Amino acid sequence: MGLIIYLNGNYVPEEQAVVSVFDHGLLYGDGVFEGIRAYHNRVFKLEEHIKRLYESAKTIMLDIPLSMEKMSEVVLETLRRNNQRDAYIRLVVTRGKGDLGLDPRKCTKATVFCITASIQLYPEELYNNGLITVTVPTRRNAGEAVNPRVKSLNYLNNIFAKIEANLAGVPEAVMLNNEGYVAEATGDNIFIIKDGVLITPPVYAGLLEGITRNCVIEIARTKGIPVVETLFTRHDIFIADECFLTGTAAECIPVVQVDGRSIGNGKPGPMTHSLMKAFHELTETDGPQIFPE
Structure with missing residues (x-):
């Protein structure tokens, strides 16, 4: 049926x-x-x-x-x-x-x-081993154009970037804004970890304020992990200790390589694993019930 x-x-x-x-x-x-x-x-x-x-x-x-x-x-x-x-x-x-x-x-x-x-953006092995990504020429929409904070049906900007990822032979792409700062991936928010600090772009950088993004920020703060929302460039990703993406469909998924540079030791890191685990635990108890139990 x-x-x-x-x-x-x-x-x-x-x-x-x-x-x-x-x-x-x-x-x-x-x-x-x-x-x-x-x-x-x-x-x-x-x-x-x-x-x-x-x-x-x-x-x-x-x-x-x-x-x-x-x-x-x-x-x-x-x-x-x-x-x-x-x-x-x-x-x-x-x-x-x-x-x-x-x-x-x-x-x-x-x-x-x-x-x-149902949806499955990535195979299970990528959650275990991490994503390989590239940055792409297509820039994220400017806020004065089609504001990325509006989750509109006009997704051609993201689709252009996904096409470029496909042509590069990788499952995901990192998008920059018009000033050259990191904004987000084609459908997910991005985080890096450096010296024990969780870092993510601020919403004014040109990104959708993700529900999963905000959830992970709350989890990190509950765990006592310092969180900073600030502008950063590709250089900051290349020298990061860890990197991961968040989104409703993708959930939390590690990134282990960007533009040919290995992130950290080239494997999903311990803080990423900890946040992924805490996120999945939260999904078991948060939200209204569908069928009363």
């Missing part, structure tokens, strides 16, 4: 979950989305994801026709209807059906859909 999809107030079989070819999400990438995870019968950081969705929508002046509480229930009910306790959730709000012009005022009602399925 196929999946059950939430679409504009109804739960329908996936083959019936269709949108108009005049939807501006399709025509122009005009919309916002969230990727969310369910673990062990709980939706991890659901409140934070819903809040970010509505913040993204506010910035692009997109009216979501559901309250935040109702949207949370949509996520939970879609999981229930698919009998899923562990899943990847894609929650999408588009500008809706309009005409072939750009004017968003022609779109009278947003389109909302929720997909609950």
Whole structure:
């Protein structure tokens, strides 16, 4: 059997979950989305994801026709209807059906859909052995253009970088901002560790303020690990003791080589392992239950 999809107030079989070819999400990438995870019968950081969705929508002046509480229930009910306790959730709000012009005022009602399925960005051996990455020519969007803090459907910037990673024969790429500072990976935030300090770019460097990113920062501080949000360059990655990426789909994954330079001893480091372990432990207890137990 196929999946059950939430679409504009109804739960329908996936083959019936269709949108108009005049939807501006399709025509122009005009919309916002969230990727969310369910673990062990709980939706991890659901409140934070819903809040970010509505913040993204506010910035692009997109009216979501559901309250935040109702949207949370949509996520939970879609999981229930698919009998899923562990899943990847894609929650999408588009500008809706309009005409072939750009004017968003022609779109009278947003389109909302929720997909609950599965995802695996990287094979298990890369979590054990670490990623090899490169930096790429494509720069991260400037905040005055398509602000990276808005999780919009307009992801071509990230896709260009992913294509460049593919051409280089590596699974992931590091993106710089227009000033040459490290911003993030194609779909994940980046951390380095140097002399016992956890370092990550500040959000103003041109990155999405990741839910997993913030979670790892909180975990580190709970463990007494100093955390610094500051600008840094590729040089700082090359001389780091450890490096890892974070994201909802990727979770926490070590990086062991960037642009041909081994990070530390070329193996995932102890602090990375410790933070990965603590993150997975948190997913077992955080978030609302899907099925009451």
